[in-house]
Structure formats: structure tokens, C-alpha cells
Amino acid sequence: MDTLISVRDLVVGFGQRTVLNGVSFDVRQGEIFGFVGGSGSGKSVLLRTIIGLLPVREGTIEVLGTELSQASEQARQAIQRRWGVLFQQGALFSSLTVIQNVQFPLREFLNLSPGLLDDIARVKLEMVGIKADDHNKLPSELSGGMTKRVALARSLAMDPELVFLDEPTSGLDPISAGDFDELIKTLQKTLGLTVFMITHDLETLHAVCDRIGVLADGKIVACGPMETILKSTHPWAVSYFHGRRGGALAARHLTKAE
């Protein structure tokens, strides 16, 4: 199986502080890879480093077969068109309507006829469950769940091979979060996506992720499918997965596995 993201001995820091200290992992094609860690453990820093928003201090990051820090401007742009990013707050362009937001990357990178531009954007929005009535709304008129869905549609606009999701279910109620998990899973299957997500949501980890990485103390302390993670003895992983909220889910997972 191909490896889409390959991170080796990554060190990232700000000034005196080292946030990530020797992180290595691989994300394989066609899987949903989830990343967990406590608040401030550097999950978002990791994501932002991979997509090139933060500088690397040491180590290498290879995305879609290219080492981004070494790549030319053109090569980097070519890679950027092959991935989509869902930001935590959606990061929709506030002066464009919902459908214009989805059309934006299409308009920039592909020279489509106006009719097809509309059709494609409409299909993408319907795929994430945004009905035609809402296509002409402005981002400020959307609820939190809808904002995330539109942002997902925009990240999928260019038919990326790889999608980065930053806390896709945070701020959603359990039902919407469940629906969103389901949506990610369906889209991953129909579009053949590889998904790299950062999450706090135990339900999402159990329901969607094929493999999970646990980040603590700037390192990956456990990595693998849920069964492996549940056997981890690292104190943070134990309290997270077997703690007050994680315990019940873990028990359910283990009984299901048996």
C-alpha cells in the first residue's frame, strides 16, 4: 500500500520551547488516520507543520511523495491542489456565498464553463448534505454544523486525494457530530480519500478511524488500530481511553472485538 504522508523525526518549536520532539509516522493510502492528544500537546502544530504553515526545525515531511521543504514553488503548488484542508472554524470566505466558496478553488485552478461550475459546486454541496435553499446564504447566516459541512465541501472541491481535518466534530452536538462522522466515512469510501484528522472526540476515534496516533510530551506514544491503542500503558493514553468518559466506549469496543 502506498504511503501518502511520511513524517520522520520531526522537531518543531517556537523560540525556547520545543513542541514536537522527534515525531515519526506514516499515513497510508485509503485510510482514515486520527490523531489525539491533550489540549496544547501540539496536535494543531503538527497539522499546520505538515500543510506548510509552520517551519520545520529538524526532520523530514514527505506528502504525496514529495519533500515539501525541498520542493520548488511550482511543485509545492501542484501538491497543494491535490489536498484539501478543513480548518477548525471552517475558514469560509465571509464575503462569498456558500456556493461561491465552493466554486472559489474551481474558478482559480480550472477553467470551467459557468454552467459546469454551478453543477459541480451543487453536487459537492449536496454530497455533504447542504440543500439548495442554503446555497446562496452567506457564511455568517450558517449554523456551526452547516459551516463545517460547507468547509468540507470546499476542501473537497478539487477532488483531492488527501484531506486534512482539524477537529471536524468539535463544537457540534452529539447527533450532528455522529452525522458528520458518517459523512466523512461515506465520502472517504465513494471518493477514495485518504483522511488525516485531528480530534478530541472519542466517538469519532472509535467510529471512523482506521488507525490512531497518540501525541503526548511532544512524541507519539502509541500508534495503530484501536485495539493496540487500548493496550497502551502510557499514563495519558490510559486516562484518556480508560478514563471517566473513554472507559465505557473502550469496554464496548473490546466486547465488539471479541
Added chain:
Amino acid sequence: MLRSAAARPPSLVQTELNGSISLAAAGSWTAANVHELERFIEEARATCGGHRLAAVGAGGITELDTFGATLLSQLTLVSSTAGPPARIVDLEDRFVDLYAQVHRFSAVPHAPAERHNDLVVRLEALGKATVSAIHDLASLAAMLGQICVAFTRTLLRPSSFRLTSAVHHLDRVAWQAVPIILLITFLIGAIIAQQGIFHFRKFGADEYVVDMVGILVLREIGVLIVAIMVAGRSGSSYTAELGSMKMREEIDALQTMGLDPVEVLILPRVIALIIALPILTFLGSMSALYGGELVCWLYGGMAPDIFIARLKEAISITHFKVGMIKSPFMALVIGAVACAQGLKVKGSSESLGLETTASVVKAIFLVIVLDGVFAIFFASIDM
């Protein structure tokens, strides 16, 4: 992305059999080839328009993404003859899910755009503009009213006045504005004097330049230039500040804590402006007179003591009062417009920009209208 090893150029082959047409699609139906694909659809629409389209063979498709799937789905609808739309056959299993998903949404015919009568559209725009102008006036009046209410409440309970905030804003709109105001009014005074000397000299009336500079600066130009500068400098920043607070729901947060946003945010700003503008007007007028005096001396050859002696004769305290009386009212208008526009900002960054522009334009317009009203008023009371 369902990318297979073979990226082949896309193709669409037509075969005709007993009056009905079959199409066979093959190759990479992906975003990279979208131009060619669109052309195929157009051609198919042209040639199949009148014929029955039996089926679209998709067995040769080696790559498919949502772009290709959308176009494939459109292909089933190219025939305008009655009867069920064409079917896609032989599509590889790995693409079936994707196609089904896309087809479900793209095959829905969208409502045709409504056609409007051009005249009606223009009339509607005119009507909307009129209504929004009336709304603007109403919201300005409402803002003035709210400021008055908040002011009265603070008079009754002086301890509730936000002194720190007012001083902070006074520092920003008065103290920090001093250099630029002095510079601009100095230049304006100098220019008026220069023009006066140049033209008055032709009929030997050089010394009346002092009358003109003195009266013009003290009564009109001083206060007007300063008010316009302040509207552009401080009015716009008030609108932008309040607008971004509105966008981030900070104003809603204040309200739910039981605090009045007008009292907390707007009153200190407006009061700072009302204190600042007379001070700046005074400084600006002095600077303009100084500029005029310098030009009279260096360009017109009029010694400074003659200029001052002439100035004493030409102007009276009334001229000075006329200018100073106007300034706090102009400050109130600038502040009220800026704050009213700020509260009108909606969620988008575009609306923040629009309201900030509107704030400056309206404030300057109203300042000039107000100046005209004062001119009539002062003329009728012989001031």
C-alpha cells in the same frame, strides 16, 4: 481519488443504429481533461439532440472523479426526445458508488433563472435606495437619542461614567491627532493667503488678505477642515472597532451581562470626540493663521506686526465664537454616524469595509450640511 495506473486521454465515440444513437465513453474522465470532456458533451448535444439516446457505454473509462461523473451524468440528458433518460452501462464496479452519488444530485434539473423586466429592476433599486436612506436617517436619530439617554443616565449617576475609557479615546482622537491637524491647517492657511495676495495685489488691496484669512479661517475653514480630518481619522476607526466587536458577538456579550453597549462603548467615544474637536479646532485655526502670516511676510512682504495689527481690526471675538460653537455639534454628528454605522456591520468582512466607507462619507456630508445650517442661523441672529 480513484486513480488507476493508466491515465489515458478521454474519448467519446458515437454509433448510430436504427435511428437511435449509442455513445461509448473511454479514458480518463477527470478534472485534468475537463475541457475536452465539456466539448464532447456539446458535440453530443448537437448530434443527438433529435435522436433517441439508447445507452452510454462506460466500460472504457479508466479514471473517474466527481468532475467526470457530473459530466457523464449530464450526458444521459443530452437527448431532447421524450422518454426516459439514457442509462450508463458497463461502468467499472469501483466507479459505481461515485457515479450513483453524483448522479443522484446532478440529475435534478435546476430551476430556470427568473427573468426580470429591466425597468422594474431599476425602479426596485430606486425604491430600495430610498427606503434605505430613510432607514439611515432613522438609525442616526435613534443613535442620537440613545446617546442622550445614556448621557442623562450618567449625569444622574456620575460614578457609572467610564472615565478611563474616555481618557484613552481622548488621547487617541485629540492628542495623537495634533501633529497632522497642525500640519494640514498650516498648509491650508498658507495657501489661502498666497492666493489672496496674488489676486488682491492686482487692484492694490493686499492688506485685505488679512481680513479674508482671519474671517475665513476662524468662521469656516478651521472647523470644517478639522471636522473632515477627524471624520476620516477617528470616525472610521470608531466604525471599524465597533463593527468588528459586532462581528465577534462582543456587543451581544455585553448586552447579556446586563450592560448597555451605548453607555459602555459609545458614550465615552462620543464624549472624547466632543471634547477633542473644539481643542483641535482652536489649534488648527491658530496654525492656519500662523501659516497665513508667514506667507504674508515671506511672499507678500507684510511685516508680522502689521499683520497682527490688521488682524485685530479685521476680526472680533464673534468670528472666533462662531467657529468654536459649531465644533462640538459636528463632533456629535461624526460620533453618532460612526457608531451607528459600526453597529450595522453584519458577519462578513466585506460589510465591515462598506460600513466604514459609508461612515466617513456620511459624516463628511452631514458636517457640511450642518455647517450650512449654522451659516443660516448665525446670519439670521447677526453673528
